[in-house]
Amino acid sequence: MALSSPGVEVDIIDQSQYLPASTGSVPLVIIATAQNKSNPSGTGVAPGTTLANAGQLYLATSQQDLVQNYGTPFFYTTTNGTPIQGYELNEYGLLAAYSALGVSNRCYVIRADIDLASLVGSTSRPIGAPAAGTYWLDTINSTWGINEFDATTGTFSLMNPIVIYQADQLSGEVPLQSIGNIGDYAVNAIEIPSSAPNQYGQYFYKTSNNTWAVVGSSDWANDWPTIQSTNSNPTLVAGDTIEFNMNGFFNFTVAVPGSPD
Numbered sequence: 635m636a637l638s639s640p641g642v643e644v645d646i647i648d649q650s651q652y653l654p655a656s657t658g659s660v661p662l663v664i665i666a667t668a669q670n671k672s673n674p675s676g677t678g679v680a681p682g683t684t685l686a687n688a689g690q691l692y693l694a695t696s697q698q699d700l701v702q703n704y705g706t707p708f709f710y711t712t713t714n715g716t717p718i719q720g721y722e723l724n725e726y727g728l729l730a731a732y733s734a735l736g737v738s739n740r741c742y743v744i745r746a747d748i749d750l751a752s753l754v755g756s757t758s759r760p761i762g763a764p765a766a767g768t769y770w771l772d773t774i775n776s777t778w779g780i781n782e783f784d785a786t787t788g789t790f791s792l793m794n795p796i797v798i799y800q801a802d803q804l805s806g807e808v809p810l811q812s813i814g815n816i817g818d819y820a821v822n823a824i825e826i827p828s829s830a831p832n833q834y835g836q837y838f839y840k841t842s843n844n845t846w847a848v849v850g851s852s853d854w855a856n857d858w859p860t861i862q863s864t865n866s867n868p869t870l871v872a873g874d875t876i877e878f879n880m881n882g883f884f885n886f887t888v889a890v891p892g893s894p895d
Contacts, residue, residue: 660693661734662742665727668751671705680705688747697735704728704745723750771799771823778821780837780849785862795819795837809838809846816840819849 671683682692682703694700707729710718718724734741776797781790796814801824803810809820820838837849839857847853861878870876872892879885 660740660742661731661738662744663727663731663734664744664746665704665725665731666746666748666750667704667725667728668708669749671708674701674706682743682745685747688745690744692743692745694731694735694741694743695739697732700728700732700735700741700743704731704743707732723753725750778837780819780821793819795821797821797823799823808848811845814840814846816842816844820846 667683669683669685671680672678673680680701680703681687682690683705692703694703705728707725709724709729710721712718731741731743774797777792778795780793780795782793783790796809796818798804798809798813798820803813804822804824805811807822809822814820818840820840822836822838838846839849839854841847841853841857843857845853847857870890872890874890876888876890877885878888
């Protein structure tokens with residue numbers, strides 16, 4: 635409609651442009667904490683830090699909800715109270731989830747099956763009784779005092795035995811036949827009961843028939859030749875002679891008799 639004078643005509647044109655609203659997303663934070671942490675009140679264990687709940691997906695809806703389940707984020711300090719920046723055992727993941735819940739009301743959390751408290755180093759030596767099943771024996775770098783004599787070179791060589799440290803590696807207190815090869819040595823590093831020490835062996839040798847024999851036993855001794863020939867599997871007939879030379883001290887000759895002698 636035309637404006638009649640006098641007067642003012644105003645046209646309002648909306649030229650605003652808007653981006654569509656973004657789709658809401660919920661963050662997922664994978665964290666590592668000490669196991670069995672105390673809850674903020676100190677009256678019990680934070681349930682999210684137990685072994686049974688490791689690897690479980692949890693939806694936290696507030697900062698208070700988060701710390702009730704996973705405890706307060708813990709950061710290590712030096713003895714004089716200075717924070718240790720960038721320390722691998724600081725609970726940065728838990729702090730990230732806590733910060734996300736400061737601007738949101740939903741955050742998925744998964745705690746890895748890692749006990750950060752058990753990874754803390756110690757400057758003092760272990761004391762007290764060790765836990766059941768704990769081994770303090772360095773089975774890899776230990777030497778076991780097994781030396782084998784080489785008659786050709788006239789020297790002893792240190793043997794590197796197979797170390798038996800699990801009960802399922804034994805059958806009747808002897809290493810399993812499937813373990814090792816002929817000529818190998820084995821050491822039983824499992825504790826020998828004091829009630830029957832003579833029934834258990836510690837050092838074993840795998841004989842030529844592929845069975846383990848206790849070092850020093852008759853089976854072990856019978857597998858080592860008293861005399862060794864310079865020829866292997868010779869064919870002998872009546873009238874042939876065999877010369878025995880015992881390191882130059884004893885020499886004698888034996889003639890192969892004819893049948894039936």
